[in-house]
Amino acid sequence: MRLLDETIAFTMQTGVGAPVWFGRAADGEELRRFAAAARRADGRMAAIWGSDERQRAGGFRLHCVFGLNQGHAWVSLDLPTDAPLYPDLADIFPAANRMQRATRDMVGIATGGDDQRPWLRHGAWPADWYPLRHDAAASADFPNAPSDYDFVRVGGEGAHEIPVGPIHAGIIEPGHFRFSVIGEKVLRLEQRLGYQHKGVEKLFIGSEIAAGARLVGRISGDSTCAYAWAYASAVEAACGVAPSLRALMLRALMLERERVANHLGDLGALGNDAALAFGFTQFMHLKELWLRLNARLFGHRFMMDRIVPGGVAFDLEAPALAAIIEQCDHIGREAATLRTIYDEHAGLQDRFLTTGAIDADLARELSLSGMGARATGIILDGRAYRQGFTPPQPYRMLGVRPATDDRGDVAARVAVRFNEIFESLRLQREIAVSLPDDELRADLAPVAGGAGLGVIEGWRGEVLVGVQIGDDGKLARVHPHDPSWQAWPALEHAVMQDIVPDFPLINKSFNLSYSGVDL
Amino acid sequence: MRILRTGILTESMPATGAWPQREIERLHDDILRILGRALTIREVDAGSCNGCELEIHALNNPAYNIEGRGIKFVASPRHADMLLVTGPVTKNMENAVRIAYDCTPDPKLVVAVGDCGCTGGLFGESYASCGKVSNVIPVDVTVPGCPPPPLDLLRGILTAIGKQK
Numbered sequence: 170m171r172l173l174d175e176t177i178a179f180t181m182q183t184g185v186g187a188p189v190w191f192g193r194a195a196d197g198e199e200l201r202r203f204a205a206a207a208r209r210a211d212g213r214m215a216a217i218w219g220s221d222e223r224q225r226a227g228g229f230r231l232h233c234v235f236g237l238n239q240g241h242a243w244v245s246l247d248l249p250t251d252a253p254l255y256p257d258l259a260d261i262f263p264a265a266n267r268m269q270r271a272t273r274d275m276v277g278i279a280t281g282g283d284d285q286r287p288w289l290r291h292g293a294w295p296a297d298w299y300p301l302r303h304d305a306a307a308s309a310d311f312p313n314a315p316s317d318y319d320f321v322r323v324g325g326e327g328a329h330e331i332p333v334g335p336i337h338a339g340i341i342e343p344g345h346f347r348f349s350v351i352g353e354k355v356l357r358l359e360q361r362l363g364y365q366h367k368g369v370e371k372l373f374i375g376s377e378i379a380a381g382a383r384l385v386g387r388i389s390g391d392s393t394c395a396y397a398w399a400y401a402s403a404v405e406a407a408c409g410v411a412p413s414l415r416a417l418m419l420r421a422l423m424l425e426r427e428r429v430a431n432h433l434g435d436l437g438a439l440g441n442d443a444a445l446a447f448g449f450t451q452f453m454h455l456k457e458l459w460l461r462l463n464a465r466l467f468g469h470r471f472m473m474d475r476i477v478p479g480g481v482a483f484d485l486e487a488p489a490l491a492a493i494i495e496q497c498d499h500i501g502r503e504a505a506t507l508r509t510i511y512d513e514h515a516g517l518q519d520r521f522l523t524t525g526a527i528d529a530d531l532a533r534e535l536s537l538s539g540m541g542a543r544a545t546g547i548i549l550d551g552r553a554y555r556q557g558f559t560p561p562q563p564y565r566m567l568g569v570r571p572a573t574d575d576r577g578d579v580a581a582r583v584a585v586r587f588n589e590i591f592e593s594l595r596l597q598r599e600i601a602v603s604l605p606d607d608e609l610r611a612d613l614a615p616v617a618g619g620a621g622l623g624v625i626e627g628w629r630g631e632v633l634v635g636v637q638i639g640d641d642g643k644l645a646r647v648h649p650h651d652p653s654w655q656a657w658p659a660l661e662h663a664v665m666q667d668i669v670p671d672f673p674l675i676n677k678s679f680n681l682s683y684s685g686v687d688l
Numbered sequence: 689m690r691i692l693r694t695g696i697l698t699e700s701m702p703a704t705g706a707w708p709q710r711e712i713e714r715l716h717d718d719i720l721r722i723l724g725r726a727l728t729i730r731e732v733d734a735g736s737c738n739g740c741e742l743e744i745h746a747l748n749n750p751a752y753n754i755e756g757r758g759i760k761f762v763a764s765p766r767h768a769d770m771l772l773v774t775g776p777v778t779k780n781m782e783n784a785v786r787i788a789y790d791c792t793p794d795p796k797l798v799v800a801v802g803d804c805g806c807t808g809g810l811f812g813e814s815y816a817s818c819g820k821v822s823n824v825i826p827v828d829v830t831v832p833g834c835p836p837p838p839l840d841l842l843r844g845i846l847t848a849i850g851k852q853k
Contacts, residue, residue, distance in 0.1 A: 293779030294815055309815045315783045335784050338763035340731045340744050343781055364780045367735050368816035384810055390739025390835065434745070447691060453749035454694075460746070470837060471739060510690060684737045687780075 172242055173206040175199075179242065185411045186402040187551060187561045187624035188240030193247070197256040200233065200246050204261045207235045207242070213536035214262035215241060216633050216650035217269060219276035221302045222247070225640070229253040229278045232648070234622065234633060236538065239557050243622050243635070248278055257282030264536040264655045267686075275301045275370065289363045289687065292316035300371050301646075307371050318361050323349035328356065331669065335364045339673075342683035346672075353668040358661045365687035373647035378404055378478055378615055381644050385634065386473045388649050389685035394420070394427040395627030396634065396649060397476035403636040404478040406621030408613050415607035416480035418563045422493070422600045423472045423481075425593040428628035429500070430459050430471075432586040432593075435680050439583060440511070442674045443520040451507055455500055462496050480610030490601040497594040497601075508587050521580035525663040525675030528577050535662070536655045539630020540589065541679055544582040546575030551626035567596055582678040589628075615642035629653065629682065651685030696750075712752055715842045718850075726758035727849070730768035730792065734785045734821065735778035735811075739835040740802040744772065746838045759845070765789075770797040770848065772841075773825075775805040777818040789825040797848045799829045801841065806830040 170179050172190060176199060179190035194200035204214070213236035220230045228250040235242045246255060257280040258265040270288035273279040277299035290296070292314040299305055323330075328351055335343035345361040369388060373381055385400040386393040398420050405412060412420075433456040440448020460470040466489045467475050475483050485493075511517055527537075529545040542549050549555070550571035552564040559565060572588035574581035619638040624631060630652025639645035656679055663675050731744055747754040748761070755761075762768050765788045777785055789798070800821035803809040808819030821827050828851055831844035 291780045293782075300815055305815075307814050311815070313779050313782055335781065336732055336788055340733075340741055340761060342733045342736070342738050342741065343784065364784070365733075365735050365778060366780055366816050367776055367778045367811045368814040369811070371814065371816070372811065387737040387739065387810060387834075390737040391742060393739070434742075449748075450750050451690070451694065453746070454751065457746060457749045457751045464837075471742065471835070473739070473834065506690065682738065684735075687778075 172237065172239075173203070173210055175203045175206050177203055177244060182406050182621060183409065184402075184406040184621070185417065185562055186406055188559070189406070189622045189624065190240065190242050191620070192242060192244050194244050197246065200244060201256050201258065201261070203242075203244060204233070204235070204258050207237060208261050210237065211533055212237045213538065213655070214258070214264045214268070215536070215631065216635070216648065216654070217258075217265060217272055218635065218648040218650075219272040219278045219301070220637065220646045221276060223250060224303050225645070229276060231255050231272070231278060232635060233258070234635070234650075236536070236631065238555070241622060241624055241633075253278035255280055259284070262536055263534060263658065267658075268654060275299060277302060286319055287316075289366045291363055300368065301374070303374070307368065320347045320359050320361070321357070323357050325351075327351045344683050348669060348672075350669060353670070355664050355667055355669060355672070358664050360657055360661060362657065362683060363687050365684045367688070369688040370648065373644050376644045378613070378644065381647055382477050383474060385647070385649060388688065389651055389682040390471060391431055392427065392627045392629065392632060392651070392682065392685065393471055393473045394423045394476060395625045395632040397474070398424060399623035399625040399632045399634040400636065400647070400649070401476055401478045402623030402625065403621035403634045405613065406623070407619030407636055407638050408616045410479055410611050410613045412480045412611055413607035413609070414563060415605050416609055416611075418600050418604055419481045419485065419609075420476050421563050421567070422597055423467070423475060424625065424627070425597050426459070426463060426472065428593050429590050430456055430463075431628045431680070432590050433459060433500075433504070435677060436507075436511075436583065436586055438677050439579070439674065440517065442677050443517050445514065445517050448507070448511065448517075455503055459496070459500065462492060466492065477610065479613040480608070482610070484609055485604070490604065493601045494598050497598050501591060501594045504587065504590050511583070518580065520671070520674060521583055522578060524579045524667055524671050525678060526576070526578040527659055527663050529575070531662055532577075532659065535659050537630075537659050538655060539626070539652045540582065540585055540628065541630065541656050541659060543571060543573045544585045545577040546573055548573055551624060551631055563600070567599055569596065579674055579678040617642055627652065629680070630656065649685075649688070651682050653681040653683075653686050656681050657686065711839060712842065715839075715846055718846050726760060727770060727845070728760050728762045728768050729770045729772050729845070730762055730765045730788065731772045732765075732774070732785060732788050734773055734775040734781045734805075734824075735817065736774035736802060736804060740774040740805070743835045743838055743841060744774075744801070747841060752838050752842065754842070765791040766793065768792050768796070770799060770845070772799050772801055772845075773805055773821045774801045775821050776808050776811045777821055777824045779816050779818060782818050782824055785824050797829075798825060798827045799831060799844050799848050800827045801831050801844070802836060803832055803834045806832045809834070
């Protein structure tokens with residue numbers, strides 16, 4: 170079939186996951202035409218990565234995933250071994266810039282674009298050595314030479330720079346922020362990430378499917394359930410296995426619990442960053458109660474390794490479901506009270522309102538997904554119905570009401586988080602009362618040469634995992650994609666014209682993952 | 689009103705069952721007895737998946753209330769008695785971790801947190817990862833776990849102080 174009236178022929182991925190179509194572009198021009206059509210249709214650049222196909226009788230392969238209204242289009246483009254070049258897509262989708270640079274650093278396939286600065290490679294390995302090529306040894310040890318980075322300079326009288334990081338002042342992941350300011354006012358923020366790069370993608374290559382499941386749960390600890398589900402979904406599509414509805418509902422239960430845990434923690438931290446320590450104490454108390462019930466029911470405070478390919482690795486009995494319903498009622502009441510306090514607190518609202526604003530046009534231009542996009546008024550939630558899009562099970566059955574707010578500022582992101590907590594609590598109660606009896610885990614045998622893409626609406630946004638299985642039944646290539654890829658540039662825009670002391674607040678309102686993008 | 693109604697969570701919780709409050713009190717008291725003053729900690733994420741950071745954050749919640757007992761997370765290694773390092777230490781963070789260690793005044797303690805910080809964990813040593821924290825800077829105590837729960841973190845902090853004495 171065709172998508173967007175373009176020439177690429179697509180086939181649909183089978184299975185119970187989110188709707189995905191596979192297609193192959195004949196050449197770079199066809200890929201660019203498709204990208205331009207996707208942009209015109211308000212589509213998103215969902216992910217870009219590369220793979221080395223030389224061992225499988227090919228050259229190199231570029232993979233681009235576009236988020237379209239009806240689902241995701243995974244377009245691949247074969248590139249010759251001697252000249253693995255493809256056309257720059259960053260003029261169509263600005264979000265492509267960092268992904269393309271990372272792809273060049275990791276696989277050595279490049280664009281002819283203007284921005285050729287390295288992204289993930291700092292100096293730990295040479296520029297002509299590419300970690301994800303099969304002839305690059307994972308254990309290679311090079312002299313570690315810290316490198317400079319060519320930040321864009323802002324000139325003019327009174328303009329100066331504030332460098333921050335890689336080690337930040339709080340309990341937070343490392344990254345470098347370069348602020349260009351006049352007085353207190355931020356003129357420009359430029360991020361340099363990659364400090365968390367620990368070779369995750371290389372570790373997947375040649376691993377067993379089960380080992381990959383453990384690894385994928387540790388790409389971004391705060392989204393372990395979203396990653397585990399996206400990976401499981403991709404593997405299941407590649408192997409032609411469908412988990413039972415009970416397993417899918419238990420997965421959704423965990424994903425929603427992960428969403429609530431993170432929103433509770435961030436709402437507390439947002440109060441703290443605006444000097445309302447009361448909010449921090451209250452919300453962190455609720456989050457602790459929440460995590461302790463996780464530990465009791467799932468055996469792990471963050472539910473790591475509970476979602477596995479084929480289904481889930483635990484079960485809940487009636488008393489556990491009753492405890493979940495009871496806790497949802499309790500947390501819902503407490504959060505509603507705290508929301509009133511936040512809403513009526515003049516000092517807090519003064520800090521939240523109009524701070525760190527982005528609008529829907531910018532969010533679309535940057536391919537933003539998830540909570541950040543919904544806080545600009547865009548109704549985009551992979552769990553919810555929209556015109557032309559049917560969400561995968563169990564959300565199709567549960568009927569999710571997406572939370573939106575069109576202000577685009579910190580206050581909007583706070584409002585969306587509150588609304589998502591209440592909706593998420595409702596979904597958990599719904600799951601707890603309607604959980605059908607069925608098998609927990611389907612048998613799953615690797616299918617040589619299989620491929621699949623998993624898409625999950627995590628608490629931050631859209632988590633994607635692309636999986637290719639090799640002829641030996643082991644993982645040939647896994648690419649996990651965090652929504653923070655698209656949201657980091659949105660943060661650069663959100664702080665412009667605000668003052669430096671507002672940065673922590675704006676940053677926390679997004680709370681992006683470093684590990685998820687550095688891999 | 690909300691604050692009054694909430695009460696003091698750190699003390700009002702039961703000592704048994706799911707709330708390990710008595711254990712927290714004992715650990716706090718031990719830390720203070722040994723130290724006799726406040727302890728300052730600089731947390732350094734040298735390459736974690738941010739799971740360990742979630743649990744280190746939890747130490748500041750009212751159940752564990754670490755700051756209420758004089759143990760404080762500080763912004764600069766120059767103000768710190770202890771580095772709490774999560775990892776594996778990535779190659780891209782190796783230099784920053786060494787600098788942070790050198791900036792911490794003597795006598796200093798280093799606690800490596802999480803399976804990755806203790807052994808390299810799933811990530812191990814590779815072209816991109818130096819592996820465990822002790823491959824890069826001297827480590828006094830390791831706190832395994834993926835991620836280690838808050839009580840284990842408190843125990844690790846206490847063990848490190850006890851060792852120094």
